[in-house]
Amino acid sequence: KKxxxxxxxxLNLLGKRETNIYGNLTFTEFYDSAVEKYxxxxxxxxxxxxxxxxxxxxxxxxxxxxGIILNAAAYTHTSVGIGDAVKAVTTPVVEVHISNxxxxxxxxxxxxxxxxAKGVILGFGLQSYELAIQSFI
Ligand code: DQA
Numbered sequence: 001k002k003x004x005x006x007x008x009x010x011l012n013l014l015g016k017r018e019t020n021i022y023g024n025l026t027f028t029e030f031y032d033s034a035v036e037k038y039x040x041x042x043x044x045x046x047x048x049x050x051x052x053x054x055x056x057x058x059x060x061x062x063x064x065x066x067g068i069i070l071n072a073a074a075y076t077h078t079s080v081g082i083g084d085a086v087k088a089v090t091t092p093v094v095e096v097h098i099s100n101x102x103x104x105x106x107x108x109x110x111x112x113x114x115x116x117a118k119g120v121i122l123g124f125g126l127q128s129y130e131l132a133i134q135s136f137i
Contacts, residue, residue, distance in 0.1 A: 001040070001066040003136055005031070005129060006057055007047040008073035008082075014098075014126075021099050023125050030126045038133050051075055055085045062089025067136040069129060071096045076111050083112030094132040097122035 007027065010017060015026035027047070035043050046057050054072065061068060062085070070093050072082050086093045093116070100123030101108040114120050119135060121128045 001136055002042045002044075002064070003067045003069060003133060004044040004046060004057075004061050004065055005069045005071075006054060007045070007071050008054055008075045009049040011071060011073050012047050012049070023098070025126055027126075030129070034130060034133065037130075038137070040137060041133065043133070051079055051081060055081055058082070058085040058089055058093075062091045062093075065091045067091060068093045069096055069132040070094070070113060070117075071098070071129075072113055076101075076113055077107055079112055083116065086113055087116040092118040092136075094118055094135055095120045095122075096128045096132050098125055098128055099123060 011027060014022055015024055015029070031045050048054050048057070054075065058068065068091050070086070072079065075082050076095070076097070093113070095111065095113045095117040121131045124131060
């Protein structure tokens with residue numbers, strides 16, 4: 001199975017950004033161990049701080065890959081465009097968040113992704129991504 005993790009803005013700073021919320025591991029450290037662990041899937045990773053690049057990537061993979069694991073980060077709460085892209089493609093999208101967005105500020109309770117996601121996994125730290133991978137196996 002062909003899966004891609006798409007990460008949105010500021011997730012390139014994992015390991016040094018608000019470590020009390022997001023932990024000490026860099027995404028690369030997590031990703032490398034996931035690639036090693038889940039040998040039955042072909043895993044890719046894409047990160048961008050730019051809304052349009054995230055939309056481009058969803059369009060590019062969204063008619064051929066078996067799954068998209070999407071942490072749109074702050075764009076989750078603002079982007080009608082990313083929400084529409086998720087709706088437009090045929091590849092199932094699992095929405096992921098590292099933190100429990102419902103235990104945080106009110107503005108993080110809204111998601112433009114959730115209505116069109118296959119499912120949502122949040123609050124388990126970087127393990128949220130792993131649970132999303134497992135959901136496709
Ligand atoms: C996040 C939650 C968002 O509210 C926040 O803007 C992020 C990360 C998470 O993974 O917990 O950047 O998507």
